Amino acid sequence: MRPTHPKLIPTEKKLVKEYMTTNVISLDAGKTVKDVIGLIRTTTHDGFPVLSNGKVVGLIAARDIIDAKATDSIAPLMQPVILKTHPDEGMTDVARKMFRFCVQKLPVVDPAGKFVGIITNADVIRSQIERVTPEKVFDYMTTLKTLYGLDPLLSRGMVSVKNLIPTQSKVYMDELDGRAYEIKKGLAEPLIVVHRGDKYILIDGHHRAVAANRMRVQELEAYLIEIDSNTELGIEKTSRNMRLWSLDDVQIMDESRCAFLA
Structure with a gap:
């Protein structure tokens, strides 16, 4: 069903x-x-x-x-x-x-x-940072249907942090502090994760996931987009090319993203 x-x-x-x-x-x-x-x-x-x-x-x-x-x-x-x-x-x-x-x-x-x-x-x-809206989830599901002809299913549950495969190579220390605070207070937004076979591919929520990994949090809540297909997604290929196998491979930037011009 x-x-x-x-x-x-x-x-x-x-x-x-x-x-x-x-x-x-x-x-x-x-x-x-x-x-x-x-x-x-x-x-x-x-x-x-x-x-x-x-x-x-x-x-x-x-x-x-x-x-x-x-x-x-x-x-x-x-x-x-x-x-x-x-x-x-x-x-x-x-x-x-x-x-x-x-x-x-x-x-x-x-x-x-x-x-x-x-x-x-x-x-x-x-x-407000990294808010997960219904539109963001449904838009990605529509993209999967359009690009790959897939018919993904949607569920919500807990995912193992150590099993997440990142698709973003960098995160920023200042935002990690905020995400860590939210995790401690139980305020963290769910991640968006594609579940295909034995893979859990992190689509959205890298700062939350990296913060949880650093805190040794075992599980996070996620919107799980379930794909019953052997089709490798483009984002998986990109992740592999960047040698991103786990959250430990994500680089933490200890600097501001803002550039100030004199």
């Missing part, structure tokens, strides 16, 4: 509570510039939420205290908080909000308005 697709549609909605930072260093609204300087020196941060009775009322950053006296109160210097989010808001909605208003951080509050965490633009980016 041919598998149906209800498990593919929809992908679970990603929520703020899955990505926000909850252990946030904050300051009371009654503190002074001296207190801000002390936190900047003793932490890796240059900005902090300002609270009053447990509710966030502002954000204070190093730029806000330039030319201020150490004894000055931070209340008139802080940036008032206008936008907030809550733990159950979708990350896509938060991304739109942050882009529209050009903000880098949003305080997260509970139903009573109490401050519970921070969500940043880096969290938003991490939640």
Whole structure:
């Protein structure tokens, strides 16, 4: 019996509570510039939420205290908080909000308005990278039908990481860090894998797979495109020509993909 697709549609909605930072260093609204300087020196941060009775009322950053006296109160210097989010808001909605208003951080509050965490633009980016959509899976299945005359079946299950054959020769260290975080939190998107005979060919999700391999994770969830054919795919030939036999053969680039021009 041919598998149906209800498990593919929809992908679970990603929520703020899955990505926000909850252990946030904050300051009371009654503190002074001296207190801000002390936190900047003793932490890796240059900005902090300002609270009053447990509710966030502002954000204070190093730029806000330039030319201020150490004894000055931070209340008139802080940036008032206008936008907030809550733990159950979708990350896509938060991304739109942050882009529209050009903000880098949003305080997260509970139903009573109490401050519970921070969500940043880096969290938003991490939640969106390498997303697997139904269209991506179905488009690849259509490609197989068109190029090879195949009629693949679709299922969803766990695959052994060590058995995956990569089709991408390079991944990037900065993205591996994000994928490792998602795997630890149970937030990783499924891979897209072609299963042909005894081969498991990785089509999409190389950063997730390499991160899992480095972490010695045994299995990952995947959309399995099952092919009952001896036909070797073009992507398999390419992989063989690049001498990619396992995830250990994928090169990890410890550099930014961005090029900056002077």
